[in-house]
Amino acid sequence: MISNIELLNFKCFKRASVSFGDLTILTGLNGMGKSSAIQALLIVAQSLSDDSSKGRLLTKGKYIDLGMPSDVLHDYASTNSIGIRISGAGSRATFKLRAQAPNKSVYSYSNIFSALRLETFSEALCEPSSNSGISKFQYLQAERSGPRKYLPVGDDQSETFEIGSQGEYVLHLLAIHGSTPLEADDPRVISGDGLRLIDQAEAWLKLVSPGVSIELKTLYEADLIQAGFSFSSPGSLRSRPYRATNVGFGISYVLPVIVALLATPVGGLIIVENPEAHLHPQGQTCLGKLCARAAKVGIQVVIETHSDHFMDGVRISVKNKMLAPSQVKFHYFHRSATHTHIKTPEIDEKGRLSEWPEGFNDQHRKNAVQLLKP
Incomplete structure (x- = not known):
């Protein structure tokens, strides 16, 4: 199971660390870096699954096309080195990419098979699940x-x-x-x-x-x-x-x-962008509950969302003891100038969040204040 990803000079992140739980929710205003955190995982995934990559970290491939390495480099990077470090199972795998000489861009890694769960990021990208024939890695982008x-x-x-x-x-x-x-x-x-x-x-x-x-x-x-x-x-x-x-x-x-x-079989990894698109609030809440149930069965779920209704479905699931608070991670992405920052409110056993940062799905409250004014 992936527990953490660290980023260096990657797109809007000069340096960042994102923790992962059984169910991880990435939220925030548009253009704040939520998709970039997911794209770092996808670059690694498409590089590992492509036999023709021959040691290169693919910024263009099966899942995403981010252009050349120079397009991925942080605007104010002090070096041309881009780093992605993924942790899990007590060890880490480090991937490095140089933004110059794109034809010679290479990545290096160590302890990859102990750091990344075989069935989610390596074997599952190339081989079917032994009991169902369905891959243990699924990615659904926002444009479906x-x-x-x-x-x-x-x-x-x-x-x-x-x-x-x-x-x-x-x-x-x-x-x-x-x-x-x-x-x-x-x-x-x-x-x-x-x-x-x-x-x-x-x-x-x-x-x-x-x-x-x-x-x-x-x-x-x-x-x-x-x-x-x-x-x-x-x-x-x-x-x-x-x-x-x-x-x-x-x-x-x-x-x-x-x-x-x-x-997706037990032990898998699912990444979904904007699952709530085109849905009524009731459906959005139901999807939050289904994601919690998938995490309960032993699938790691990563969601990017703008929906407070979806988040409510997850919070209700915690209150109903479908998941323990420690299994759920909420991350709020926000920016100052060109730098992205991440706040991580904690959730308690009643589904309550420890804080509501400015802009963190608080528009309903702001609208209510406007409507209640004399």
């Missing part, structure tokens, strides 16, 4: 596939099944692994029509859009999969299935997030 008539079938995805950084393989994953059952005592399981992955995906999706069901149609000749969404309410007949393009953004946008949190 919205409503589409079809989504692709990926040949290589059936072997080391990643959901895709845009969630583009979510339907393919459900088509292949949707009948795989979850354990009855899995914290992620809620009341629904069954224990299969697709049943539980529908059960959680119903909390976002009541009565929704998924129907899949695979066109292997064209390497495409189509999803239809039908709706029902108590005492009424189910509607015909509608195209994804006719049911709005929210359902299509959240489906990969739900499936990733349900399908």
Whole structure:
């Protein structure tokens, strides 16, 4: 399990340290450095998973494209050396990148297999989980596939099944692994029509859009999969299935997030940017609770969010003893000039935070003050 990442001269960070828990929440105003902290992890991940990297730390690759090393160097760095140090399991792995001579940019590391959990950052990027065929590393970026008539079938995805950084393989994953059952005592399981992955995906999706069901149609000749969404309410007949393009953004946008949190095997690592996008506040809160349940089962979850409703779902889960306060990390990113700083409010057993820094999801209170003025 990753416990800490230290950054040197990386983008907006001259020097920074970010601690990680079972569930880590990164929040703050736009442009404060939340994504940069995640991108440091992704640079390492795509370098380790790419056999052609040949010792180079890839600033352009499978998960992200940050340009040349000089584009990543902090504006006021005193040297051209960029450092990423990841700690976990009692040891550390250090990666170094030089911003000059990009064709010769190299990284060095030590104790990598003891510092980074094999199944999350090394082996899982190249090999499937032994019992499910689904990768233990999943990354979903903020710009995901919205409503589409079809989504692709990926040949290589059936072997080391990643959901895709845009969630583009979510339907393919459900088509292949949707009948795989979850354990009855899995914290992620809620009341629904069954224990299969697709049943539980529908059960959680119903909390976002009541009565929704998924129907899949695979066109292997064209390497495409189509999803239809039908709706029902108590005492009424189910509607015909509608195209994804006719049911709005929210359902299509959240489906990969739900499936990733349900399908990733125990011991995995999930990174999701803005899971709350296009969702009603009720759905945002439910996603916070699902992330807490995924962390409870033994998956490390890292979330970047702007949603206080999502945070409330996590806080309620702590109050309900789904997670211990020590398992959750809240980080608030803020800037002074070109330097990013991080505040880390602590959470107690009742879900209360130790402090609310200025700008830390406090807009509702500020708006209420304006509305209550005479």
